[in-house]
Amino acid sequence: TQSTRPQRILSAVQKNATRGDPRSVIRAIDQFCSQKEWAMNVGNEKGCILDSVVSEVNPATVLELGTYCGYSTVRIASLLPPYAKFITLEFNPDFAAVARQVIAWAGLEDKVQLVEGASSDWIPKIKEQFGIKTFDLVFLDHWKEHYLSDTKLMEECGLLRKGSVLLADNVICPGAPDYVEYVRSSPRYKSHYFRSHLEYTKAEDGLEKSVFLE
Numbered sequence: 001t002q003s004t005r006p007q008r009i010l011s012a013v014q015k016n017a018t019r020g021d022p023r024s025v026i027r028a029i030d031q032f033c034s035q036k037e038w039a040m041n042v043g044n045e046k047g048c049i050l051d052s053v054v055s056e057v058n059p060a061t062v063l064e065l066g067t068y069c070g071y072s073t074v075r076i077a078s079l080l081p082p083y084a085k086f087i088t089l090e091f092n093p094d095f096a097a098v099a100r101q102v103i104a105w106a107g108l109e110d111k112v113q114l115v116e117g118a119s120s121d122w123i124p125k126i127k128e129q130f131g132i133k134t135f136d137l138v139f140l141d142h143w144k145e146h147y148l149s150d151t152k153l154m155e156e157c158g159l160l161r162k163g164s165v166l167l168a169d170n171v172i173c174p175g176a177p178d179y180v181e182y183v184r185s186s187p188r189y190k191s192h193y194f195r196s197h198l199e200y201t202k203a204e205d206g207l208e209k210s211v212f213l214e
C-alpha cells in the first residue's frame with residue numbers, strides 16, 4: 001500500500017538524522033521538504049523566529065496546538081529547561097503516530113506529552129489532567145478556523161495569565177483573519193507581526209506574537 005507524506009517524512013528522518021540529535025532531525029525534515037515534497041511544517045525561516053520567542057519566554061509550561069509530524073515540537077522541546085511541562089495536541093491519529101516516532105528519534109520523548117484529540121475537547125480538561133495552572137507559551141499551528149475559538153476557550157478556562165505569550169503560525173497563508181483581528185484590536189493583548197515566508201516557498205507568511213495583559 002502507498003505510504004503517506006508523514007510516513008515519508010519519518011523515513012527521511014530515520015535515514016538522514018542521528019538518533020538523539022534534534023538539530024539533525026530538523027535539518028532532515030527541512031531538506032526533505034525543500035528538495036522532495038512540500039509539507040506544512042513551520043519550516044526553518046519561521047522556525048528561527050519560533051526559536052527566538054521560545055528562548056525569550058523560557059517557558060515552564062508550553063501548549064502546542066497542532067503537532068503534525070512533530071517538527072515544531074522538536075524545535076520547541078530542544079530549547080526548554082529540564083523542569084518544563086510541554087503538551088502538544090494533535091487531532092489526526094496518523095499524524096500523531098508519525099510525530100511520536102519523530103519526537104522519539106530526536107530523543108525528546110521525555111520532554112513532551114503528545115495528546116490525541118480535538119483541542120476544543122482537551123483545553124477544558126488540561127488543568128485537572130496534567131496539573132497545569134496556566135501556560136507561559138502557546139504555539140497555535142492547527143486548523144485556522146479554530147485559532148480564535150480555542151483562544152477564547154483558553155481565556156475562559158483560566159489557562160492564560162498576565163504575560164502569557166500566544167504565537168500563531170500562518171497569519172497570511174492560509175490566514176486566520178478573525179483571530180488576527182481579535183488579538184490586534186483587543187485591549188487584553190499586545191500583538192506583534194513577524195513577517196516571514198510560507199515554509200519552503202517565496203510566498204509571504206508570518207507569525208503573530210500576542211502577549212495576554214490580564
Ligand SMILES: Oc1cc(-c2ccc(F)cc2)cc2cccnc12
Nearest residue numbers: 040041042066141142143170173174
Ligand atoms: O503552515 C501551514 C501551511 C498550510 C498551507 C497549506 C496549503 C497551502 F497552499 C499553503 C499553506 C496549512 C497549515 C495547516 C495547519 C498548520 N499549518 C499550516
Ligand SMILES: [Mg+2]
Nearest residue numbers: 042141169170
Ligand atoms: Mg503552520
